[in-house]
Amino acid sequence: MASIDVRKDICVGCGACVPACPFGAISMEDGIAVIGDACTLCGACESSCPFGAIVIRAGETGAADLDLYSGVMVIAEQRDGEVDHSTLELLGEATRLAAADESSVSVLLLTAVAGEWSGKLISCGADVVYLGLAPELAHYRTEPFAGVARRVITEKRPAVVLAAATTTGRDLMPRIAKMLDTGLTADCTALAIDPDTGGLLQTRPAFGGNILATIVCADTRPQMATVRPRVMKAIEPDPDRKGTVEELAVAPEELTCRTEVLEWLPLEEGEVDITEAEVIVSGGRGLKSPENFAMLEELAGLLDGSVGASRAAVDAGWVPYPHQVGQTGKTVQPKIYLACGISGAVQHRVGMQSSDRILAVNKDENAPIFDFCDHGFCADLFEVIPLVIREIKRRRG
Numbered sequence: 001m002a003s004i005d006v007r008k009d010i011c012v013g014c015g016a017c018v019p020a021c022p023f024g025a026i027s028m029e030d031g032i033a034v035i036g037d038a039c040t041l042c043g044a045c046e047s048s049c050p051f052g053a054i055v056i057r058a059g060e061t062g063a064a065d066l067d068l069y070s071g072v073m074v075i076a077e078q079r080d081g082e083v084d085h086s087t088l089e090l091l092g093e094a095t096r097l098a099a100a101d102e103s104s105v106s107v108l109l110l111t112a113v114a115g116e117w118s119g120k121l122i123s124c125g126a127d128v129v130y131l132g133l134a135p136e137l138a139h140y141r142t143e144p145f146a147g148v149a150r151r152v153i154t155e156k157r158p159a160v161v162l163a164a165a166t167t168t169g170r171d172l173m174p175r176i177a178k179m180l181d182t183g184l185t186a187d188c189t190a191l192a193i194d195p196d197t198g199g200l201l202q203t204r205p206a207f208g209g210n211i212l213a214t215i216v217c218a219d220t221r222p223q224m225a226t227v228r229p230r231v232m233k234a235i236e237p238d239p240d241r242k243g244t245v246e247e248l249a250v251a252p253e254e255l256t257c258r259t260e261v262l263e264w265l266p267l268e269e270g271e272v273d274i275t276e277a278e279v280i281v282s283g284g285r286g287l288k289s290p291e292n293f294a295m296l297e298e299l300a301g302l303l304d305g306s307v308g309a310s311r312a313a314v315d316a317g318w319v320p321y322p323h324q325v326g327q328t329g330k331t332v333q334p335k336i337y338l339a340c341g342i343s344g345a346v347q348h349r350v351g352m353q354s355s356d357r358i359l360a361v362n363k364d365e366n367a368p369i370f371d372f373c374d375h376g377f378c379a380d381l382f383e384v385i386p387l388v389i390r391e392i393k394r395r396r397g
Helices: 044-048 063-068 085-100 117-123 142-156 167-180 290-302 311-315 346-352 381-395
Strands: 003-006 026-029 032-035 054-057 072-075 105-111 128-133 160-164 184-188 190-193 200-206 211-215 223-227 244-248 279-283 306-309 336-340 357-361 375-377
Touching: 003 032, 044 054, 072 085, 072 142, 072 167, 085 105, 085 160, 085 190, 085 223, 105 117, 105 142, 117 128, 128 142, 142 167, 160 167, 167 184, 167 223, 184 200, 200 223, 200 346, 279 290, 290 306, 290 381, 306 311, 357 381
Parallel strands: 072 105, 072 160, 105 128, 128 244, 160 223, 184 223, 279 306, 279 336, 336 357, 357 375
Antiparallel strands: 003 054, 026 032, 190 200, 200 211
């Protein structure tokens, strides 16, 4: 692990590092800065020292140390006490990974109110739920969540740590990885255990999505990865499944934060969250204009679905970004995904390939989407979609 040192031969006792520490971990003794146990190795003091007297040194993990780590830990994502579905998806994947080396699955849940979620997480695959409760944990903030998570991971030593590749996970996991001096693979689309080494094989799109790269973290632990929501599948809850809940003591200094949540604004009625849709009708460059998305909106409305879009359509300004599906947009997993005028490049595919049923309409018979869709129609979408709309209306009278 990393360590922090104060160079007594350089420190002049100016005290600049004391207010710079967000965790109150630094005090002055006999004119020298002293680092306390609340230190999270965030680096704020190192950069604040005008004399370079504070040094954070990267740790080295030898091969023997790797044996001290075992199991898979999922960092739960919650808001106002409600755990996001992406956590249940990760639990399903963690259960599969743990079965490969007969290890355990744990969940770190930091929240203000747990409600019934501890039991639900156990029913969905967790052997242990580490529960940190504090009013300050109602909403995500980087510093307290990272500080508590870093401490728990250091104490429990999981071999693998997973979080969803959401805005929260993408902010939290790099901070923890830096604190622990370990590696992190972001936006994974597949995970597996290497049968020879027992290490985690982390697969993600690379080079603009044109290839899939498998990454390993051979020399450090834990192995950390974020996984895109809607890529993995949650397991069926087992209400009879047994597990344990370990309530964590959260120290006041761990909750210190330089930011304050002033207000939380949920999605208003009518605003889109395509990740929750069971039916998605998506349009791409083949729609030719923003006005033509009106027929996709009509079809989606008839099917109680949502409208999606390719990056090309969003970049053209035809559709707002929240509708974008793909590597740089949302990952979706609807029961039906209808792609209209979308070529099906790998950048789009990684965002919708987990759909139960993929249908495509494209007049280009060589479009890549025909290589992986369940049902393809090589036809003019401006003829097909209006026909489908009329037929649905006719059948409904």
